[in-house]
Amino acid sequence: MGIFIALLQVYSNRFIAAVAFAWEWFFRGVPALVLLFLFFFGTAQFGLELDAFTAAVLALGFRSSGYQSQIFRGAIQSIPEGQMLAARSIGLSRWQAIFHVVLPQALRLAIPAWSNEFSSVIKDTTLAYAIGVNEVLRHARYIMVRHYDLAMLAYITVALIFLGLTYGGNWLLGLLERRVAIPGFQMKGVRGRSVIAR
Amino acid sequence: MVSRSEAILIVEDLHKRYGREEVLRGISFEVRRGETKVIIGPSGTGKSTLLRCINRLTPPDSGRVWLDGVEVTHPKTDINKIRAQIGFVFQDFNLFTHLTALDNVRLGLLKVKRLDKKRATEIALRELARVGLADKARAYPAELSGGQQQRVSIARALAMNPKVILFDEPTSALDPELIGEVLEVMIKLAREGMTMVVVSHEMGFARSVADEIIFMEKGVIVEQGPPEQLFVAPKHPRTAEFLRKITELYGEAG
Numbered sequence: 001m002g003i004f005i006a007l008l009q010v011y012s013n014r015f016i017a018a019v020a021f022a023w024e025w026f027f028r029g030v031p032a033l034v035l036l037f038l039f040f041f042g043t044a045q046f047g048l049e050l051d052a053f054t055a056a057v058l059a060l061g062f063r064s065s066g067y068q069s070q071i072f073r074g075a076i077q078s079i080p081e082g083q084m085l086a087a088r089s090i091g092l093s094r095w096q097a098i099f100h101v102v103l104p105q106a107l108r109l110a111i112p113a114w115s116n117e118f119s120s121v122i123k124d125t126t127l128a129y130a131i132g133v134n135e136v137l138r139h140a141r142y143i144m145v146r147h148y149d150l151a152m153l154a155y156i157t158v159a160l161i162f163l164g165l166t167y168g169g170n171w172l173l174g175l176l177e178r179r180v181a182i183p184g185f186q187m188k189g190v191r192g193r194s195v196i197a198r
Numbered sequence: 199m200v201s202r203s204e205a206i207l208i209v210e211d212l213h214k215r216y217g218r219e220e221v222l223r224g225i226s227f228e229v230r231r232g233e234t235k236v237i238i239g240p241s242g243t244g245k246s247t248l249l250r251c252i253n254r255l256t257p258p259d260s261g262r263v264w265l266d267g268v269e270v271t272h273p274k275t276d277i278n279k280i281r282a283q284i285g286f287v288f289q290d291f292n293l294f295t296h297l298t299a300l301d302n303v304r305l306g307l308l309k310v311k312r313l314d315k316k317r318a319t320e321i322a323l324r325e326l327a328r329v330g331l332a333d334k335a336r337a338y339p340a341e342l343s344g345g346q347q348q349r350v351s352i353a354r355a356l357a358m359n360p361k362v363i364l365f366d367e368p369t370s371a372l373d374p375e376l377i378g379e380v381l382e383v384m385i386k387l388a389r390e391g392m393t394m395v396v397v398s399h400e401m402g403f404a405r406s407v408a409d410e411i412i413f414m415e416k417g418v419i420v421e422q423g424p425p426e427q428l429f430v431a432p433k434h435p436r437t438a439e440f441l442r443k444i445t446e447l448y449g450e451a452g
Contacts, residue, residue: 085255086292086351090306090358091282100309105296182296183338 001061002068003103009069010076011098020069027066032127035059040131056128056135064121071117075110076102108180115173119166126162136161205264206231206393207362212251212261214244221247222258223417229362232391236404239414240440245397246289248414249364252395253277253284266361282310285355285363290371291347293339299326299350300335303357311358325353329383345376349383356387363387365396401444405429413437 008020027035040055050058079102087097126137140154205228214222221244229235237245250256252263254270254277263270270280293302300322307318326332329349339347348368355363365384369377381403388394388407398404404411405425412422413434421434432438 080292082288082290082292083294086286086288086294086354087305088278089253089255089281089284089286089288090354091278091280091310092306093278096309100305101294101296105294108296183341 001065003072003107005065005069006072006076007098009073011094023062024066024069027063028070030063032060032063032124033130035063036127036131052128052131052133055131056125056133060121060124060128063124064117067117067120068114071110071113072106074113075106078109079105108177108182111173111177115170118169118173122165122169123162126158204230206266207252207395208262208264209248209252210262210264212248212263213259214247214251214256215259221417222251222261225261225414225417225419227412227419227422229393229395232393233409234388234392234394234396234407235410235412236408237395237397237412237414238399238401238404238440238444239420243415244417245414246366249286249366249395249397252364253281253286255286278310282306282358283361285352285358285360287348287351287355287363287365287368289367291339291344291351293347293351293354295339297338298335299331299337299339299342299353302339302350303354306354306358321357322353325357326350328356329353330379343376344372345379348372348380352380352383352387362393362395365394365398367397367399369398369400399444401441413440415440 005020005023009017009024012020030038036056036059039050039059040052043050043055083101083105084097087101088094092100125135128135129137129141132138136158140158143154144151207229209228210226212222212225213220225244225248227235237248239245247256251258251261252270254263258271261271265280265283268280269275270277293299294305297305300319303322303325304318307313307321308315311318313321323332323335326335329352331346331349331353334342334346334350337346339350342350352363352368368384369380372380377400381400384394384396384403385407396403396408408425410422411425411428413420413428413432413436415436421428421432421437423433427433428437429441432441
């Protein structure tokens, strides 16, 4: 969805782009907790009964789409204009050029920043606690209420779960980054060794 | 008109303005099938803009362009179809950096001409061989020298079997020792009868290959004619002055 919004921001007409920018502005500007309350309690007041889980998914998903659109817009705009010109010059349509030429390059550049956003979103799910979603933190609390002496253990377990999730996710993305790497395209030298350190 | 029937590319009274500056002020010329036209002139006189207006990478403000009887500038013309018939070679190559040489040449065949993969690969390999890079099909642009990249981009244009190829200063971004290999390919194409419009400062190329040279300055064509006329007996004093300067700069044309 972030990619979609970024595409609208960069390539659509001024009106649609303005809507996409407004979307991004709203969901990046409002605190996550406020968004959760808006989507859960706010919508309920107008008769739109979202269950807590749906409200949380929408609020956090839309919020992340705002952040991701920034990541992808930056990546798309970093692809030189000449790539688009060359693509159009052989007769590709605008959308063909975007999908076959611009995006394959932009998405590769976006992976590191995107893995950052992935970590944030995973951790932000704990905020859904506030509207009563049965997420990890709530389970820890159930345990703690019944056995107070397990409090430390329960929360350490929560921490470990998130460490595991973010590590696993980022490892997969790192793997992906190396799999799709193109000779001379990525902006890094020999893996793990910077020029300065040598 | 008789000339119109044999001309494959007709440019008529093109105008283009960027803000206050009028870059093209009424450019007209014709290119016959198999002809090589070289456009020369000081930088900033609209030569690149002119090429881009021909296939509408830059939309002209007014004026018309015909390719083989079809009006390129007509609003109802399917511009993607037309562009597939006009090769374009850029100054800085603009190869698709995420694709191998083979895939660069093959992309248009697969996505624009919708050929099957086997046929597209055959054509792409044939065109790579034509520019002398059959052994580099699997290389990515970053693994190629500038001269090799430019040759791949010529192969990319050739693969579409274009009616004309537009070259926008194809050797200006190259190290001197790499210019030769690109010019060689272009000379070969010209001799094989490819229709070409070349913006270039390579006077040697212009003199030996061009059927006609167009000297452009400040958005208008100052003089056009066969190389002997412009080099030996230019009609316009500005042409003589420019050619003298450029010869001093680049050395005697070979």
